[in-house]
Amino acid sequence: MDSLFTYRDEIEGKVGIGRLPNELQSILDDISKEYYNIVPDKNASTYHTWYDDMPYSIKSKVEQIQKNDFWNKLCDGSEKCVKISANEMDELYYSNPKNNLDKINLYGASGNYVIHRDNVWFNFPGINFYRVIIGLTNGNNNIITYFNNLDIGHKINSGDYIVFNFDKTTHQVIKEKNYITPRILLKLHFLISENNNYSKKYLNFVKNFYLNYEFITRYVMETGTDPETYFEFF
Numbered sequence: 001m002d003s004l005f006t007y008r009d010e011i012e013g014k015v016g017i018g019r020l021p022n023e024l025q026s027i028l029d030d031i032s033k034e035y036y037n038i039v040p041d042k043n044a045s046t047y048h049t050w051y052d053d054m055p056y057s058i059k060s061k062v063e064q065i066q067k068n069d070f071w072n073k074l075c076d077g078s079e080k081c082v083k084i085s086a087n088e089m090d091e092l093y094y095s096n097p098k099n100n101l102d103k104i105n106l107y108g109a110s111g112n113y114v115i116h117r118d119n120v121w122f123n124f125p126g127i128n129f130y131r132v133i134i135g136l137t138n139g140n141n142n143i144i145t146y147f148n149n150l151d152i153g154h155k156i157n158s159g160d161y162i163v164f165n166f167d168k169t170t171h172q173v174i175k176e177k178n179y180i181t182p183r184i185l186l187k188l189h190f191l192i193s194e195n196n197n198y199s200k201k202y203l204n205f206v207k208n209f210y211l212n213y214e215f216i217t218r219y220v221m222e223t224g225t226d227p228e229t230y231f232e233f234f
Contacts, residue, residue: 003076004073004074009150012169013128015147017160020159024068028134028186029136031136031186032184034058034061035049048218062186066188078194080195082196083190085188085189086189087188089187090188090189091186094182096180096182097113118131119166122167126194127191127206128192129189130164131164131187132190134185135160137182140156140181141181144174144175149170153174
């Protein structure tokens, strides 16, 4: 079985950069068109729609991407691998970062623009948790998803994907030039046990750890992005 990882590092984990199969492109295009129409404020920095909250017409198309056999490549060739979708964390994401990011205060989701890892609090040996980011729009020649300690980056456009370890991979989003570059992204999440050394009960326990962590950070992100009240700033 092929792997979709293009970089491997003992500390940073596995990272993949590539393109989805051509037969999925029309689905991505449909999702992008439908989702753009429901973004209420195109001038906002961000707008999220979580998987459980998606309209059925969009959700059914997202499921076709989530369930595609392409993601079996996350097992990296292991025949004993167990792959679990953490679709409760999946989301559609409208991103429209402001200009002069280096000169403004950063709140909420703007933390993506500083060097960070998505989880710094815990990890489970023998289990890898992956975040996949898929581009749904074109015209991005400005916004780079950059993996600092690997010195690699990519400007995500429609049909592109990047995948990285949620716990290990250091990264940031860099805006090269001061002009507006809105993007629509689809984020997917998978728990991978390559050697299947764990019970299903334990794997579900681990998955719920990640879900609870995400729900907390999700609240902080939503409340603190483009803050106006004292509480939102706090």
